[in-house]
Amino acid sequence: MFSQNLINEIRRDFVKKYRNRPVSSLFWAFLAHFDTNVKEILQAINSGNYQMHYCELWKHPSDRETIAVRSFKDRFVIRLITEYVKKSISSVLSPHYYQKKGKGRQAAIKALIQKMPDYQYLYKTDVKSYFASIDHDILMEQLKRYIQNPIILGLIKQIISPKVFISGRWQTNSHGIPLGCSLSPVLSEFYLLKLDKAFDQNQGIYYQRFCDDIIILAKTKWQQKRSIKKVKQILNRLKLTIRYRKTFAGKTSDLITYLGFKIYPNGSLGISSESIKRMKLKLPRLYEQGSSSEKIRSYLRRWESAQMPPTHG
Numbered sequence: 001m002f003s004q005n006l007i008n009e010i011r012r013d014f015v016k017k018y019r020n021r022p023v024s025s026l027f028w029a030f031l032a033h034f035d036t037n038v039k040e041i042l043q044a045i046n047s048g049n050y051q052m053h054y055c056e057l058w059k060h061p062s063d064r065e066t067i068a069v070r071s072f073k074d075r076f077v078i079r080l081i082t083e084y085v086k087k088s089i090s091s092v093l094s095p096h097y098y099q100k101k102g103k104g105r106q107a108a109i110k111a112l113i114q115k116m117p118d119y120q121y122l123y124k125t126d127v128k129s130y131f132a133s134i135d136h137d138i139l140m141e142q143l144k145r146y147i148q149n150p151i152i153l154g155l156i157k158q159i160i161s162p163k164v165f166i167s168g169r170w171q172t173n174s175h176g177i178p179l180g181c182s183l184s185p186v187l188s189e190f191y192l193l194k195l196d197k198a199f200d201q202n203q204g205i206y207y208q209r210f211c212d213d214i215i216i217l218a219k220t221k222w223q224q225k226r227s228i229k230k231v232k233q234i235l236n237r238l239k240l241t242i243r244y245r246k247t248f249a250g251k252t253s254d255l256i257t258y259l260g261f262k263i264y265p266n267g268s269l270g271i272s273s274e275s276i277k278r279m280k281l282k283l284p285r286l287y288e289q290g291s292s293s294e295k296i297r298s299y300l301r302r303w304e305s306a307q308m309p310p311t312h313g
Contacts (some may be wrong), residue, residue: 052158096207127242131242140153159181
């Protein structure tokens with residue numbers, strides 16, 4: 001079910017990601033017995049008996065998001081399942097989705113700017129609490145169309161419904177996918193596949209999605225209104241709601257804020273105030289966590305690079 005090349009690749013990725021952990025970290029114990037651990041994991045998966053361990057929740061005091069902290073065995077299993085799901089659904093995913101390897105934020109902005117002169121109307125929105133709102137039953141029904149292996153489906157269900165100890169008892173959720181998990185970005189792309197497909201063949205419409213950020217260009221006001229109605233209907237069927245504070249319906253000649261950029265009517269770009277605000281919140285957090293000067297400089301370099309306007313070549 002899983003190739004040795006994939007197992008070796010995950011091992012290399014783990015070493016690269018966790019190599020700076022202190023010697024007391026459980027990672028080093030996992031790595032020291034890597035072959036034995038992998039053998040036990042694969043035997044349990046193939047027999048349908050692998051059980052995810054309990055999950056700790058971690059939340060930084062200045063952050064709104066809660067991250068699920070898992071054992072290294074579970075992290076390894078999640079990576080295996082992530083690659084399996086990617087392979088199973090890759091052929092049906094939309095080319096209009098940009099938060100993925102080989103595309104990204106700058107590619108999304110570049111494509112949008114190139115298309116805008118051909119359209120007069122624009123609709124921009126995103127989903128309120130997207131990751132936390134994904135319905136497990138709907139997601140699993142969608143996945144069953146492309147993944148027939150019950151063992152894999154069972155493991156996906158365990159991954160998205162981690163066991164956590166809250167208020168003196170063990171609990172699992174019926175909605176929401178955990179942050180800090182390699183499978184979650186894949187599922188976040190897949191969950192809105194119906195929306196992507198609804199706009200794939202629309203003539204006179206340009207559609208683009210970056211995670212839950214949705215933007216639509218239309219040639220006529222009627223097309224814009226029809227697109228808005230379609231987005232709302234599909235999101236409603238998926239038990240998702242629009243974040244109205246970040247929703248805009250207007251013309252492509254208006255000033256637009258999208259993916260951390262301000263897009264001016266002449267096609268030039270500026271950095272949005274929201275992007276600067278996020279950077280200013282992140283820096284104190286890094287200092288509080290005792291991050292090294294190099295790590296802080298590295299973050300600033302990545303942030304500055306992300307703000308560079310895409311080339312039009």
